[in-house]
Amino acid sequence: MSILHARGVVRAFGHTPALRGVTLAIAEGEIxxxxxxxxxxxSTLLHCLAGILRPDAGEVIYRDHRIDTLSEGGRSRLRRTEFGVLFQFGQLVSELTAAENVALxxxxxxxxxxxxxxxxxxWLDRLGVADLADQRPGEMSGGQQQRCALARALVTEPRVLFCDExxxxxxxxxxxQVLSHLVRVARQQGTTVLLATHDARVAGYADREIALRDGQVDPSGFGVEAAIR
Incomplete structure (x- = not known):
């Protein structure tokens, strides 16, 4: 059963096109x-699907409801309750401890x-960093910071987790190590995961792969035939 759809999604930045009519469907519980x-x-596709960006054209549908037409506040609420987002650099708040970041x-x-x-x-305990609860990001390694960021993304128990590199x-x-934690928890909870990456080793953790090229789904990409339903 599909939980998330993109239908003809178009997005440009000024005169530079980023997405040129992307259509795909993601099944519930899929990675x-x-x-x-x-x-x-x-990244632009993930941000459109997560409601961070609004497409210039096309539709984004989550559980049979369009989210691209929601207000900024409505999309923000969705990210607080239904979606989790994990960015490349974690983006932890430097002034807060690990526990405070995750609780935020x-x-x-x-x-x-x-x-x-x-x-x-x-959640810090589940991800193996409970001993960092009272430390701030500047006192952690990059891997420790990213596990704390993953805990923050999962603490609301989202239905969909978006991971951008x-x-x-x-x-x-x-x-x-971070990917192993991510996949284990996603499997345990039945969380749907979208993982943007240019690394074949990272893609290997997924159930299937959707390849993009020049803002479109690449029909020659591995596993792409199953992406369009």
Whole structure:
């Protein structure tokens, strides 16, 4: 059963096209790698599907409801409740501890401080970084920061997790450790994962691959035939 659709999605930045009519469907519980060379539109596609960007044309449909027509506030609420986002550099708040960073999405959604901290500590423990709860990002390695960022993305137990080059700033060993944690938790919870990457090793963790080239789905890409339904 599909949970997320893009239908003819177009997006440009000024006079530069980024997406040229992308159509695809993502099944619930699937882990999908969106691959392609730098500049092919991977990040732009993820940002449109997550409601961070609004397409210039086309539709983005989540659980039978269009989200591209929602207001900025409506799309922000969706990201607080249904979606999780993990960026390449984690984007942790430098002034906050690991536990405070992870608890932040819950606090923004109205959860009480004690409950939010309890949930944050639980997720840090699940991802093997409980001992960092009271440390700030500047006191952590890149891999530790990214696991904390993953905990923050998962603490609201989202239905869909968007990962934009999540290992791009990490060495290969640390990147594989982060991906192993990500895939394990996604499988346990039945979370749908979209993973933008140019790294074949990262794509290997996915159930299937959707290749982009010049802002379009590349029909010659591995596994792409199953992407359009």
């Amino acid at each position: 999908v790698a969106v691959t392609g060379p730098s500049g092919c539109g991977k 999405p819950l606090l923004l959604a109205g959860t009480g401080r004690r409950a939010a901290r309890t949930a944050a500590l639980s 999540p290992t791009g700033a990490l060495d290969s060993l640390t990147g594989e």
